[in-house]
Amino acid sequence: MGRQRPGTPTLEEVAALAGVGRGTVSRVINNAPGVRDSTRRAVQRAIAELGYVPNLAARSLAGHRADAVALVMTETDWRMFGEPFFTEIVHAVGDALTDTPVQLLLTLVRTDTERRRFVEYARGGRVDGVLLMSVHAADPLPDMLAKAGLPTVMLGRRSGDESVTYVDADNAGGARGAVTYLLESGRRAIGAISGPLDMYVAECRLRGYREALELSGVAADPSLVVEGDDFTEETGRRAMTSLIGRHPELDAVFAASDTLAAGALEALGAAGRRVPRDVAVIGFDDLHPARPTDPPLTTVRQPLGEIGRAMVRLLLEEMEESPVAWRHVILRTELVRRDTA
Amino acid sequence: MGRQRPGTPTLEEVAALAGVGRGTVSRVINNAPGVRDSTRRAVQRAIAELGYVPNLAARSLAGHRADAVALVMTETDWRMFGEPFFTEIVHAVGDALTDTPVQLLLTLVRTDTERRRFVEYARGGRVDGVLLMSVHAADPLPDMLAKAGLPTVMLGRRSGDESVTYVDADNAGGARGAVTYLLESGRRAIGAISGPLDMYVAECRLRGYREALELSGVAADPSLVVEGDDFTEETGRRAMTSLIGRHPELDAVFAASDTLAAGALEALGAAGRRVPRDVAVIGFDDLHPARPTDPPLTTVRQPLGEIGRAMVRLLLEEMEESPVAWRHVILRTELVRRDTA
DNA sequence: ATGAAAGCGCTAACAC
DNA sequence: GTGTTAGCGCTTTCAT
Numbered sequence: 001m002g003r004q005r006p007g008t009p010t011l012e013e014v015a016a017l018a019g020v021g022r023g024t025v026s027r028v029i030n031n032a033p034g035v036r037d038s039t040r041r042a043v044q045r046a047i048a049e050l051g052y053v054p055n056l057a058a059r060s061l062a063g064h065r066a067d068a069v070a071l072v073m074t075e076t077d078w079r080m081f082g083e084p085f086f087t088e089i090v091h092a093v094g095d096a097l098t099d100t101p102v103q104l105l106l107t108l109v110r111t112d113t114e115r116r117r118f119v120e121y122a123r124g125g126r127v128d129g130v131l132l133m134s135v136h137a138a139d140p141l142p143d144m145l146a147k148a149g150l151p152t153v154m155l156g157r158r159s160g161d162e163s164v165t166y167v168d169a170d171n172a173g174g175a176r177g178a179v180t181y182l183l184e185s186g187r188r189a190i191g192a193i194s195g196p197l198d199m200y201v202a203e204c205r206l207r208g209y210r211e212a213l214e215l216s217g218v219a220a221d222p223s224l225v226v227e228g229d230d231f232t233e234e235t236g237r238r239a240m241t242s243l244i245g246r247h248p249e250l251d252a253v254f255a256a257s258d259t260l261a262a263g264a265l266e267a268l269g270a271a272g273r274r275v276p277r278d279v280a281v282i283g284f285d286d287l288h289p290a291r292p293t294d295p296p297l298t299t300v301r302q303p304l305g306e307i308g309r310a311m312v313r314l315l316l317e318e319m320e321e322s323p324v325a326w327r328h329v330i331l332r333t334e335l336v337r338r339d340t341a
Numbered sequence: 342m343g344r345q346r347p348g349t350p351t352l353e354e355v356a357a358l359a360g361v362g363r364g365t366v367s368r369v370i371n372n373a374p375g376v377r378d379s380t381r382r383a384v385q386r387a388i389a390e391l392g393y394v395p396n397l398a399a400r401s402l403a404g405h406r407a408d409a410v411a412l413v414m415t416e417t418d419w420r421m422f423g424e425p426f427f428t429e430i431v432h433a434v435g436d437a438l439t440d441t442p443v444q445l446l447l448t449l450v451r452t453d454t455e456r457r458r459f460v461e462y463a464r465g466g467r468v469d470g471v472l473l474m475s476v477h478a479a480d481p482l483p484d485m486l487a488k489a490g491l492p493t494v495m496l497g498r499r500s501g502d503e504s505v506t507y508v509d510a511d512n513a514g515g516a517r518g519a520v521t522y523l524l525e526s527g528r529r530a531i532g533a534i535s536g537p538l539d540m541y542v543a544e545c546r547l548r549g550y551r552e553a554l555e556l557s558g559v560a561a562d563p564s565l566v567v568e569g570d571d572f573t574e575e576t577g578r579r580a581m582t583s584l585i586g587r588h589p590e591l592d593a594v595f596a597a598s599d600t601l602a603a604g605a606l607e608a609l610g611a612a613g614r615r616v617p618r619d620v621a622v623i624g625f626d627d628l629h630p631a632r633p634t635d636p637p638l639t640t641v642r643q644p645l646g647e648i649g650r651a652m653v654r655l656l657l658e659e660m661e662e663s664p665v666a667w668r669h670v671i672l673r674t675e676l677v678r679r680d681t682a
Numbered sequence: 683a684t685g686a687a688a689g690c691g692c693t694a695a696c697a698c
Numbered sequence: 699g700t701g702t703t704a705g706c707g708c709t710t711t712c713a714t
Contacts, residue, residue, distance in 0.1 A: 010691055021701035026693060034699060053489075056465030057401035058691035061706045066398070068462070094449055103462045106447035108435055121409070121444045124397030126467075148394075351707055362685040367709060377683060399707035402690045 009050040018046035029054055060125065068103040069315060070122060071131040074139065075110040084287045085304065086133070089155065092308025093131065100316070102128070115141060123148045129315045131155070137198055151318035153311045157328070159200050165318065167310045167329045171201055171284070174300040174333030175208025176215075178282040179254050181298070181335060183216045187252035187280055191224045193239040193264055195231050195256040202227075205256040205284055223247070228260060231286075236263020244271055244279075252280040258287050261297060285336070301334045350391040359387035370395060401466065409444040410656060411463060412472040415480065416451040425628045426645065427474070430496065433649025434472065441657070443469070456482060464489045470656045472496070478539060492659035494652045498669070500541050506659065508651045508670045512542055512625070515641040515674030516549025517556075519623040520595050522639070522676060524557045528593035528621055532565045534580040534605055536572050536597040546597040546625055564588070569601060572627075577604020585612055585620075593621040599628050602638060626677070642675045 015025045020043060027035050028043040035043075046052075060066050071093060073086070090106070097104050105127065109115050122130055122145060129151035132142055142164045145152045154166040182190055192209045195202030206225070213220050223246055228235035236255060240263065244250055255261035261283025265275055273279050276297075285299035310329050356366045361384060368376050369384040376384075387393075401407050412434060414427070431447070438445050446468065450456050463471055463486060470492035473483055476499065483505045486493045495507040523531050533550045536543030547566070554561050564587055569576035577596060581604065585591055596602035602624025606616055614620050617638075626640035651670050 012691075015701095022692080023694085023702075024700055027700090030693085036699060039699080053461065053464045055402070055691050056462065056467050057398050057407070058706090059465075059693075060398035061396070061402050061708085062691080062693040064693090064706075068467075090449065094451065094455070098452070098454055101458070103458055103467075104448065106449070107445065108431065108447070110435065111439070113439055114435070117442070117444055120394065121397065123394045124400075126397050126409075126444075353707075356685095363708080364686080364710080365684055368684090371709085375683060380683080396707050399690090400709075402692085403707080403709040405690080405709090 008055070009052045011052070011054070014043065014046045014050055014052050017050060018043045064125075066126050066128050067101050068105055068127045069097070069129045069131065070105045070107050070118075070127045071133065072107050072109050072118065072141065073133045074136065074141075075108070076134075076136060088304035089133070089308045089311075092305040093312055096309045096312035109141065119144055119148075122150055129153070129319050131311050131315060137200065151315055153315045153318070155307065155311060156201055162328065163326065165314055165327055167307050167314065167331065169302040169307065169333050170330050171204035171333075172208040172211065174284060174302070174335070175205040175254065175256075176212045177208075177333070177335050178284070178298070178300050179209050179212035180216070181337075182252045182254065182280060182282060183212065183218065185280070188218065189224070189247060189250045190218075190252040190254060191243045191247065191250050192226070193236055193243070193253060193255045193260045194225060194227045195260065196229055197227055202256055209254050224250075228256075231257045231259050233259050233263035233266070236260035237267045238263075240264035240267035241271070244268070244273065250279060253282070255281060255283040258283040258285050258297075258299060261299075265297070298335065298337045301336045303331050303334070306331055349396070350393045352393070352395070355384065355387045355391055355393050358391060359384045405466075407467050407469050408442050409446055409468045410438075410470045410472065410660075411446045411448050411459075411468045412474065413448050413450050413459065413482065414474045415477065415482075416449070417475075417477060429645035430474070430649040430652075433646040434653055437650045437653035443657075450482065460485055460489070463491055470494070470660050472652050472656060476540065476542060478541065492656055494656045494659070496648065496652060497542055503669065504667065506655055506668050508648050508655065508672065510643040510648065510674050511671050512545035512674075513549040513552065515625060515643075515676075516546040516595065516597075517553045518549075518674070518676050519625070519639075519641050520550050520553035521557070522678075523593045523595070523621055523623060524553065524559065526621070529559065530565070530588060530591045531559075531593040531595060532584045532588065532591050533567070534577055534584070534594060534596045534601045535566060535568045536601065537570055538568055543597055550595050565591075569597075572598040572600050574600050574604035574607070577601035578608045579604075581605035581608035582612070585609070585614065591620060594623070596622060596624040599624040599626045599638075599640060602640075606638070639676065639678045642677045644672050644675070647672055 011022055011025050015022045018025065020039060024035060024039060025043055028040050029047070071090065094104055107118055109118050130145050132152065132154045134141060134154065137158045139158070142152060142154055142158070146164050152164055154164050156168050157166045179190060192206060194206045197203050197206065210220055226239040226243055228239055236259060239260070240253070243253070253264055255264050261281055264281055268275050268279055275281055282298050282300065285301045310331065314327060314329065352363055352366050356363045359366065361380060365376060365380060366384050369381050370388070412431065435445055448459055450459050462468070471486050473493065473495045475482060475495065476497035478499045480499070483493060483495055483499070487505050493505055495505050497509050498507045520531060533547060535547045538544050538547065551561055567580040567584055569580055577600060580601070581594070584594070594605055596605050602622055605622055609616050609620055616622055623639050623641065626642045651672065655668060655670065
């Protein structure tokens with residue numbers, strides 16, 4: 001495997017051509033202060049003439065930094081949340097990094113082999129920090145990285161007392177707001193289609209549903225809640241079907257994700273129920289840019305851009321300080337009303 | 342910015358603990374031959390005890406390789422082709438790299454800033470090679486990388502005489518086959534909805550359409566061809582609308598992408614034409630895993646997995662040899678019949 | 683089979 | 699301001 005072509009000019013050659021010392025060239029390429037303007041220009045001319053490009057391995061070795069961060073996606077992230085969610089986060093992260101010299105590296109970790117390889121890559125010092133899209137309780141990666149002392153920021157948390165730095169949406173609050181809105185608009189028989197409860201995000205959203213009922217003094221009927229095995233449309237469809245079978249009087253549903261909501265809508269249509277007139281549906285909105293106004297649904301929208309920006313801010317801060325200050329950020333969600341109620 | 346935590350054990354410390362020289366430790370971690378088994382085990386024990394992880398910057402500097410390759414996506418790739426296309430390629434690439442020590446890095450290049458940063462990253466020796474998803478004629482990146490002597494493989498080509506190594510589907514052949522199939526099934530008034538002709542891929546597909554007509558001795562009517570400004574559904578819809586306006590007798594359409602085809606189908610439905618009974622539609626299938634059997638459409642399918650694997654094979658080969666052998670691979674497409682004709 | 687030693691190209695600390 | 703120097707931690711000859 002070849003790399004920087006043999007014969008690539010080095011800093012030393014630049015220095016020789018410009019008639020200055022290596023230190024001066026180093027200062028120029030790092031725009032450090034304390035270099036006379038004429039000298040700087042002379043060096044820049046030499047750099048241009050030679051087509052000099054700094055060797056980043058050498059810089060890394062001497063400077064103890066990689067000027068790169070990795071954003072890790074597990075296979076399940078990719079599938080579960082779908083593209084739009086992912087796209088918005090990545091764009092926000094990229095934007096937040098624009099004014100820095102930090103290169104963003106996306107990596108896919110699907111198998112144990114890939115995880116091992118990535119951990120070696122990260123621990124080996126090729127990145128200064130790691131952003132994790134992962135949210136699975138069983139994922140060992142966050143702890144591996146944290147134990148290795150690598151600045152790490154997660155999107156979402158694995159449990160209520162997550163130790164690794166994270167940024168999350170206010171899932172419980174958002175769900176509570178949604179259900180409260182349904183109650184205020186006069187709905188009473190409100191079902192819930194939950195995601196898999198071994199995921200903390202699903203747990204939070206279901207908790208929000210329950211809290212809203214409780215706060216309004218509405219008795220919680222366990223048979224109004226269906227736990228899905230995943231967040232897919234198919235699961236939403238099935239959940240909705242069983243829900244209307246058990247509860248013909250149902251007049252509203254809170255779905256823990258927009259894909260679940262989409263499935264629910266379909267099942268309602270198939271059952272001849274009109275939405276939102278007969279049954280109002282509110283979904284938690286993980287994918288919003290994808291489905292413009294498509295199901296005329298009131299949704300709980302997450303501030304995806306803000307989440308990405310917050311992740312970068314936290315990561316950069318952790319990269320500065322040596323004594324890592326663990327921190328958590330929870331961002332508010334927004335209830336976007338269309339014509340549900 | 343911190344990196345490998347201070348206090349990280351070095352190869353030297355491992356050597357000391359194991360009571361051997363640095364060279365021996367190096368041989369062990371690279372599992373080079375010529376180390377006695379007992380020695381090897383002693384070293385491995387020391388590595389485990391210390392929790393040693395090689396410093397990749399140092400390895401890179403001394404070894405002249407990065408053990409990493411980048412897959413670059415431009416903003417337009419990402420949007421234009423959509424997720425499924427992208428996903429399949431990336432998965433295939435990842436799989437092809439599984440048995441190597443090479444880490445796959447996805448990078449997003451949207452702006453000039455990001456392009457500059459990436460070029461410095463790549464030329465700086467942080468990757469041994471680059472895979473480009475880009476297909477835009479105006480994209481300067483391929484030439485920048487090639488000029489820098491970096492092994493580079495493109496997906497698709499920018500023109501008929503592309504100099505950079507690429508892997509491409511047989512776009513002209515696929516289109517020709519599709520239109521021939523329509524002709525053979527008795528259709529005669531066959532329209533074409535083309536993509537933007539400043540993209541070589543669109544040019545090829547349209548050429549295939551024309552060649553099929555010519556081979557069958559059917560006169561080419563220019564008013565049966567609509568050039569879209571992009572590959573979106575909206576464009577497909579508009580193109581189809583204008584097509585049936587001009588040619589009520591139309592009984593088949595070749596669309597240069599599946600999104601264009603989807604738009605065309607919609608417009609046909611809105612116009613009260615039945616598909617495929619009244620009008621047969623064949624699309625070139627860029628996204629197939631996404632739309633399982635959704636529009637009951639015969640499509641020209643690209644071997645996405647093979648494309649990804651071929652890209653990796655070519656890249657690895659270029660990384661081996663010093664005298665770069667420019668090469669191009671064009672893979673056959675497949676006509677997947679559903680009930681179009 | 684294994685140890686010793688010479689770099690790889692840069693940054694940063696220190697002298698001038 | 700600018701030149702000099704000492705590493706950063708590894709791979710790779712070259713001895714032994």
